[in-house]
Amino acid sequence: xxxxxxxxxxxxxxxxxxxxxxxxxxxxxxxxxxxxxxxxxxxxxxxxxxxxxxxxxxxxxxxxxxxxxxxxxxxxxxxxxxxxxxxxxxxxxxxxxxxxxxxxxxxxxxxxxxxxxxxxxxxxxxxxxxxxxxxxxxxxxxxxxxxxxxxxxxxxxxxxxxxxxxxxxxxxxxxxxxxxxxxxxxxxxxxxxxxxxxxxxxxxxxxxxxxxxxxxxxxxxxxxxxxxxxxxxxxxxxxxxxxxxxxxxxxxxxxxxxxxxxxxxxxxxxxxxxxxxxxxxxxxxxxxxxxxxxxxxxxxxxxxxxxxxxxxxxxxxxxxxxxxxxxxxxxxxxxxxxxxxxxxxxxxxxxxxxxxxxxxxxxxxxxxxxxxxxxxxxxxxxxxxxxxxxxxxxxxxxxxxxxxxxxxxxxxxxxxxxxxxxxxxxxxxxxxxxxxxxxxxxxxxxxxxxxxxxxxxxxxxxxx
Ligand SMILES: Cc1cc2nc3c(=O)[nH]c(=O)nc-3n(C[C@H](O)[C@H](O)[C@H](O)COP(=O)(O)OP(=O)(O)OC[C@H]3O[C@@H](n4cnc5c(N)ncnc54)[C@H](O)[C@@H]3O)c2cc1C
Numbered sequence: 001x002x003x004x005x006x007x008x009x010x011x012x013x014x015x016x017x018x019x020x021x022x023x024x025x026x027x028x029x030x031x032x033x034x035x036x037x038x039x040x041x042x043x044x045x046x047x048x049x050x051x052x053x054x055x056x057x058x059x060x061x062x063x064x065x066x067x068x069x070x071x072x073x074x075x076x077x078x079x080x081x082x083x084x085x086x087x088x089x090x091x092x093x094x095x096x097x098x099x100x101x102x103x104x105x106x107x108x109x110x111x112x113x114x115x116x117x118x119x120x121x122x123x124x125x126x127x128x129x130x131x132x133x134x135x136x137x138x139x140x141x142x143x144x145x146x147x148x149x150x151x152x153x154x155x156x157x158x159x160x161x162x163x164x165x166x167x168x169x170x171x172x173x174x175x176x177x178x179x180x181x182x183x184x185x186x187x188x189x190x191x192x193x194x195x196x197x198x199x200x201x202x203x204x205x206x207x208x209x210x211x212x213x214x215x216x217x218x219x220x221x222x223x224x225x226x227x228x229x230x231x232x233x234x235x236x237x238x239x240x241x242x243x244x245x246x247x248x249x250x251x252x253x254x255x256x257x258x259x260x261x262x263x264x265x266x267x268x269x270x271x272x273x274x275x276x277x278x279x280x281x282x283x284x285x286x287x288x289x290x291x292x293x294x295x296x297x298x299x300x301x302x303x304x305x306x307x308x309x310x311x312x313x314x315x316x317x318x319x320x321x322x323x324x325x326x327x328x329x330x331x332x333x334x335x336x337x338x339x340x341x342x343x344x345x346x347x348x349x350x351x352x353x354x355x356x357x358x359x360x361x362x363x364x365x366x367x368x369x370x371x372x373x374x375x376x377x378x379x380x381x382x383x384x385x386x387x388x389x390x391x392x393x394x395x396x397x398x399x400x401x402x403x404x405x406x407x408x409x410x411x412x413x414x415x416x417x418x419x420x421x422x423x424x425x426x427x428x429x430x431x432x433x434x435x436x437x438x439x440x441x442x443x444x445x446x447x448x449x450x451x452x453x454x455x456x457x458x459x460x461x462x463x464x
Contacts, residue, residue, distance in 0.1 A: 009034055009236050009243075011223050012251035014042020015416045016404050018206045019071060019423035020249045025213035026074075027432045032245070033215060034238065036222035040203040043376055044416060049287065052322065053200040056374040057283050058311045058329040060086075060296075061193035065417035067424065072195070075205045080196040084316050086296035087190065091305070091359060096298060100190060115151035122146040126180035134174035135388045135411070142173035158301030162308035163333050163380065164279055170384045174411045192296060194317050226250070226401070227262025234400050235262075247400055249426065253278055253378035254392060254407045269396040276390055276407060280341055280377040284330040284352050287369040291315075291326045292360050300359065306351045307332045310359070325369055330356060336377035345373040380414050381407050394429040402426050 006029050010021045013035030021033045039045050046053040061068060061081060072078040089096040092110040099105060105120050106113075125146060134142065139160060144152040160168035195201055207217055225237035226248065233244045250257055258274055284307070291312065298310040307330040314327040330352050334341045349371055357363045384390065391408045395401075404426035409418040424434070 006030060006246040007032070007244075009234075009245040009248045010251065011226070011236070011248060012036075012042065012405075013040040013203075013217070013219070014251060014419070015044060015068075016251035016406070016419040016423055017042070017249075018203065018210075019420045020251060020404050020427060021210055021215055022071070022074070022206060023423070023427050023434060024249075024432055025210055025215045026434075029432070031210070031213075031215040033210065033217045034221050034223055034236065035217070035219050038220050040207060040217070040219070041199060043379065044199040044203070046198060046200045047372070049370065049372075050323065053198050054285065054322070054327065055199050056285070056372075057281065057376065058313050058331070059194075059199055059416070060313070060316055061195075061417070063191055063193065065193075065415070067420040068415075068417040071420055072202065075202070075209055077195065077201065077205050080201060081193045082196065082318065083191050083193045085190065086192045086316055087294065088297045088299070089293070089295040091298055091300045091310075092302065094359070096293065096295070098295070111151055111155060115148060115154070118147045119151050119155055122151075123180065126177055129177075131174055131177050131411070134177050135172045136385055137173045138169065138385060139171045139173045139176045140169060143176065158303075159299065162299070162301040164382055165333065165335055165338070167277075167279070167335070167382045170382075172383055172385055172387055172411075174387070175383050178411045178413055192316050194313075194321070196318070196321065198321055223252075223260055225262055226257075226260045226265055228264035228268060228397065228400070232400070234397075247402065247430070249402045249404055249430075250396075251404050251423075253405055254381075255378060257403070257405070265397065265401065269401065270393060272392050272396075273390045273407075276384065276387070277335070277382050278378040278406075279333050279380045279382050280336045280375065281379045282332045282334060282341065282348065283374045284348060285372045285374065286328045286330070286353075286356075287371070288326040288328060288363075289367045289369055290362075292328055292356075292363065298359075304355075305359070306348075306355050310356070333380070341375065341377070348373050378406075381410065383410060387411075394426040402430055 008024055008029045009032045010017045011034050013033055017033060018040060021031050025031045043057055044055060044059050046055055063083065069078060072081060087098060087100050089098045097108050097110065099108060102120060105116050108116050111119065122143065143156045147156060160171065164171060210217060221238050223236055223238055227235045229235050234248050235242050235244055236248060254272055255278060258272060293312055294315060296312060296315045300310060301308050309331045311329040311331060312326065313329065314322055317327065387410050391410060392403055394403060396403050404423045406414050409422050412418040412421055
């Protein structure tokens with residue numbers, strides 16, 4: 001029997017909460033994981049269609065996602081991840097321009113030849129230059145200086161708008177630099193990974209391992225308040241009442257944390273930065289009888305498309321994970337207060353599907369097996385100059401209340417891997433030691449089994 005030392009509540013059952021809960025339970029803590037929705041996985045949650053589970057929002061891994069892959073190793077499911085070469089294209093005036101190699105960029109007709117060279121040099125420079133000082137210069141200024149005003153307006157600006165809407169102006173160059181460098185070291189070319197059984201396989205396995213370590217998982221239990229009582233114990237309130245814990249780890253996005261804090265908490269913790277807002281997203285998922293394209297991602301950032309990208313995940317996923325159908329996500333980043341965010345599902349379908357048919361004239365109504373609309377209000381923090389200093393601390397109330405959320409992941413890319421890295425930081429601050437993986441005898445990460453066939457050379461531009 002492990003000695004039970006502390007009762008710890010982890011609030012939120014997305015990957016941040018799961019990663020924290022796992023390491024805490026492995027370290028012998030008495031863990032209660034409290035999740036507001038009916039399932040684990042947060043933004044990587046799934047829904048059922050025709051007997052299979054599909055992510056509501058497109059998800060994949062990169063070979064450079066070492067910390068996430070180590071968690072999968074520890075769960076004994078690392079070998080269920082499979083990898084494929086994937087490609088990217090840019091839609092311009094009814095044509096698709098692949099943008100994966102240096103020759104692709106040289107042939108990229110939407111830009112003048114000189115601008116293609118400058119964009120290419122920007123990509124190279126972005127990979128070679130250090131990140132020093134980049135948190136204090138805007139992406140707009142940095143990219144305009146490197147690529148020129150014309151290439152910025154034509155090429156980079158629509159991509160930034162696609163992610164941050166009209167709030168891209170202040171995003172620091174450091175955010176962009178990390179995207180340039182996320183795939184660094186993948187000399188074999190762009191390659192993405194997915195896991196057999198989908199992300200549900202990860203969350204199901206986490207839940208099983210957590211329960212085997214004695215953790216309690218409560219679903220459909222929204223936290224309504226967090227406070228400190230007169231003795232300084234942490235109180236978590238849900239519809240079932242208030243409960244005391246020795247420590248808590250909060251993993252909800254900051255705007256959702258802010259409204260839960262009671263007066264005792266506010267009096268003892270640093271003021272959370274509430275000036276950093278979050279961008280939301282709408283995904284329209286289409287199940288198709290025929291493929292649309294061979295590209296994993298087609299960027300459609302130019303005006304006229306109601307969505308910013310067409311993500312055909314079935315270029316990556318095996319038929320055992322999706323049946324014979326092809327799976328396409330149309331994606332649009334929007335602030336939750338933008339009127340388009342709350343427009344009715346049918347209005348979204350009525351605008352987006354004809355726009356998709358215009359882009360892919362071969363697509364017929366009869367090819368669409370089904371369509372689903374999903375929205376998430378808190379996805380990506382909208383970063384500002386000096387964001388490194390705005391990140392909330394890991395320890396909110398000494399030795400009692402800790403935070404591990406997407407607002408701290410910066411400048412790492414917000415992703416399952418980024419959340420695992422942040423969870424490790426927070427647990428280090430808590431003084432929770434990491435333990436050897438359960439599923440293997442060694443903590444060393446096996447290299448990703450990349451496809452044997454030679455994938456195309458590494459992407460020359462960055463997908464934001
Ligand atoms: C369209 C899209 C595409 C993406 N693509 C990728 C990708 O390809 N690869 C990748 O790695 N990442 C991808 N991501 C990013 C990734 O999903 C997130 O960075 C990650 O899931 C964040 O995890 P989290 O646990 O910090 O937050 P979340 O996933 O937001 O989890 C927070 C959890 O807290 C719960 N919660 C909220 N309020 C309460 C409350 N009051 N009480 C209890 N529980 C509460 C929520 O229900 C949720 O489960 C994508 C995200 C989106 C939206």
